[in-house]
Amino acid sequence: MKDFFWIVLLVLGTILIVTIGGGLLILLAYGLAWLLNLLLHFDLFQMTLLSLAAITIAAIFLLRVVSTILPFTSVPSDSDDDEYEDDEEGEDEEEDDDQYSAIPRWRRPLRQIDFSNARPDDLCPCGSGRKYKNCHGRKPKT
Numbered sequence: 324m325k326d327f328f329w330i331v332l333l334v335l336g337t338i339l340i341v342t343i344g345g346g347l348l349i350l351l352a353y354g355l356a357w358l359l360n361l362l363l364h365f366d367l368f369q370m371t372l373l374s375l376a377a378i379t380i381a382a383i384f385l386l387r388v389v390s391t392i393l394p395f396t397s398v399p400s401d402s403d404d405d406e407y408e409d410d411e412e413g414e415d416e417e418e419d420d421d422q423y424s425a426i427p428r429w430r431r432p433l434r435q436i437d438f439s440n441a442r443p444d445d446l447c448p449c450g451s452g453r454k455y456k457n458c459h460g461r462k463p464k465t
Contacts, residue, residue, distance in 0.1 A: 352378060391429070 356370035443456035
């Protein structure tokens with residue numbers, strides 16, 4: 324019975340948070356519409372829809388910028404345990420960073436990839452679809 328109570332409380336809390344957030348979003352859109360109405364003299368309903376669309380586009384843009392800036396870390400699945408096990412020799416992550424120091428952080432591979440047999444005009448083994456010489460085979464700037 325306690326579990327049922329906590330589940331209902333969690334669902335009601337989520338609904339309350341979504342409702343309050345949606346209401347605040349509508350108020351923000353209405354406020355922006357009111358300001359635009361003063362400047363452009365359009366219908367208030369049209370300006371509200373326009374400001375809601377602008378807020379949505381800005382939120383999507385912000386999510387894309389943040390996801391590009393922050394590094395992506397994947398959680399290994401059970402089938403990939405062998406690839407992600409810690410080395411018993413005690414290799415540090417700093418050595419991995421030295422190995423890929425010429426590659427920007429967002430283009431570094433998430434797992435160890437064998438680049439030894441890649442030729443410059445072959446597709447890069449990382450799976451980016453670019454040629455190796457334009458991806459991970461790029462020479463560091465001196």
